[in-house]
Amino acid sequence: xxxxxxxxxxxxxxxxxxxxxxxxxxxxxxxxxxxxxxxxxxxxxxxxxxxxxxxxxxxxxxxxxxxxxxxxxxxxxxxxxxxxxxxxxxxxxxx
Numbered sequence: 001x002x003x004x005x006x007x008x009x010x011x012x013x014x015x016x017x018x019x020x021x022x023x024x025x026x027x028x029x030x031x032x033x034x035x036x037x038x039x040x041x042x043x044x045x046x047x048x049x050x051x052x053x054x055x056x057x058x059x060x061x062x063x064x065x066x067x068x069x070x071x072x073x074x075x076x077x078x079x080x081x082x083x084x085x086x087x088x089x090x091x092x093x094x095x
Contacts, residue, residue, distance in 0.1 A: 001054040001080060005061055006046050007038070007072070007089045016047065018067045024049035024074075024089070027060040038063075056081045063089055 005024055007016060023035040036049035049061075063074040074089035 003051045003054055003085050003087055005049045005087045005089050019047055019072060022065045025062045026051055028057045054080055
C-alpha cells in the first residue's frame with residue numbers, strides 16, 4: 001500500500017519552499033512507523049512525502065516544523081485500507 005501526502009494551507013496554497021526536505025512522521029495504531037521527506041514532484045510544482053509498503057490500519061501523519069519564527073503544523077488521521085491514497089496535509093500556520 002502507498003500513500004502520497006502533500007502540504008496545503010487553508011488558503012489553497014500547495015507549495016512552501018521552506019518545507020522542502022522536512023520530514024513527515026508516520027504512526028500506525030499509535031506506534032512510530034517511519035518518516036517521509038518532503039521533496040519536489042510533478043516537474044517541481046508540488047511538495048510530496050511518499051510512503052510505501054504500508055499495511056492497513058489507523059494512521060497518523062504529522063508535520064511540525066518551526067522555520068524563521070513560523071510554525072508549520074499538520075496532523076492527519078486516516079484509516080488506510082486501499083492500495084494507494086493521495087492525502088492532503090492541511091497546514092496551520094502560527095507566529
